Amino acid sequence: MPSTVTVTPWRVFNVEVGALRRLSPSFLRVTFAGPGLERFADNGYDQRIKLALPLPGSRVAELPNGPDWYQRWRELPDDRRSPVRTYTVRKVRQQLREVDVDLVLHGDGGPATRWAGRARRGDRLALVGPDAGYPGRHGGVEFRPPRDGLLLLAGDETAAPAICAILERLPAGARGHALIEVPDPGDVLPVTAPPGVTVSWLARGGGGYGSRLLPAVTALAAELLPAARPALAPVGAAGPDPLMDVDVDREILWEVPPSSAPASLYAWLAGEAGVIRGLRRHLIAERGLGRDAVAFMGYWRLGRADS
Numbered sequence: 261m262p263s264t265v266t267v268t269p270w271r272v273f274n275v276e277v278g279a280l281r282r283l284s285p286s287f288l289r290v291t292f293a294g295p296g297l298e299r300f301a302d303n304g305y306d307q308r309i310k311l312a313l314p315l316p317g318s319r320v321a322e323l324p325n326g327p328d329w330y331q332r333w334r335e336l337p338d339d340r341r342s343p344v345r346t347y348t349v350r351k352v353r354q355q356l357r358e359v360d361v362d363l364v365l366h367g368d369g370g371p372a373t374r375w376a377g378r379a380r381r382g383d384r385l386a387l388v389g390p391d392a393g394y395p396g397r398h399g400g401v402e403f404r405p406p407r408d409g410l411l412l413l414a415g416d417e418t419a420a421p422a423i424c425a426i427l428e429r430l431p432a433g434a435r436g437h438a439l440i441e442v443p444d445p446g447d448v449l450p451v452t453a454p455p456g457v458t459v460s461w462l463a464r465g466g467g468g469y470g471s472r473l474l475p476a477v478t479a480l481a482a483e484l485l486p487a488a489r490p491a492l493a494p495v496g497a498a499g500p501d502p503l504m505d506v507d508v509d510r511e512i513l514w515e516v517p518p519s520s521a522p523a524s525l526y527a528w529l530a531g532e533a534g535v536i537r538g539l540r541r542h543l544i545a546e547r548g549l550g551r552d553a554v555a556f557m558g559y560w561r562l563g564r565a566d567s
């Protein structure tokens with residue numbers, strides 16, 4: 261009997277570090293290389309992937325292979341289970357069998373940043389990413405704007421790779437604004453955007469997370485939505501609104517409209533969960549932007565490891 265091979269939307273790619281490039285004080289570009297990456301789907305936008313990191317003292321991270329990799333990974337004993345974190349594809353070069361990922365260096369506080377600080381060419385990691393051999397949609401892309409209308413992209417350094425990849429795939433006639441908060445003035449990265457999209461890099465310097473992004477988004481929203489009537493009462497006016505006041509310590513902050521309903525403004529927000537919650541609250545409760553026109557994603561939580 262002929263054997264049938266099931267192609268799933270996502271698969272494990274065993275890769276090695278082909279090149280490392282320190283882009284700026286806070287960003288390290290890792291170029292992963294390896295046979296099989298010619299099948300890594302080049303979907304662009306904010307395509308997310310999973311990255312398995314080596315355990316302490318090792319330069320190799322492995323994941324169980326096959327469609328049930330996740331279940332089998334969860335069942336591994338702690339001392340054999342490589343930590344897994346979520347990242348964004350920055351660039352795919354299928355013909356060269358290469359994938360770039362830009363990692364934020366944020367000290368020694370987690371397995372991903374710890375590995376990034378010590379990474380060497382030849383380190384062997386595993387990526388879980390979209391398989392170009394799969395004929396349907398892979399999932400993992402949340403940027404779904406309506407055909408027309410203004411765009412507002414806002415995020416911190418962890419969202420910078422996604423925002424840059426989105427900007428580079430926008431149609432030439434796109435219009436809008438991108439606001440990217442980064443730790444240091446040296447973290448401004450080169451990016452190509454359509455002429456109708458302004459890109460502002462906001463360096464926090466010593467300020468807290470969101471200290472530049474929140475006021476910048478608020479000022480821009482006042483300009484873009486001057487006549488907006490609040491769709492909801494301002495937060496606190498009539499008791500807590502459970503959708504507005506997601507408890508980011510307990511819940512994942514992630515709400516993405518399933519499809520892009522026509523809207524004059526579409527907002528895509530990603531970064532530290534508490535900051536993103538504040539941005540969303542402002543746009544929806546105080547500026548009247550419809551919930552179906554805002555994709556908001558907590559990419560990480562201050563003081564909490566991803567688990």
Ligand SMILES: Cc1cc2nc3c(=O)[nH]c(=O)nc-3n(C[C@H](O)[C@H](O)[C@H](O)COP(=O)(O)OP(=O)(O)OC[C@H]3O[C@@H](n4cnc5c(N)ncnc54)[C@H](O)[C@@H]3O)c2cc1C
Pocket residue numbers: 308345346347348349362363364365366369370371372373374417418419421422558559560561562563564565566567
């Ligand atoms: C869809 C998606 C796409 C993402 N894309 C990228 C990307 O392209 N590049 C990227 O660098 N990150 C990206 N992130 C964020 C990344 O997954 C987190 O920052 C992750 O927590 C890093 O893992 P870690 O092992 O370094 O730290 P963890 O073990 O998760 O956390 C350890 C400690 O570090 C803190 N911490 C985590 N991240 C940061 C940070 N950036 N700055 C300061 N403190 C931090 C935590 O609050 C915690 O206290 C993305 C996340 C998501 C959900």
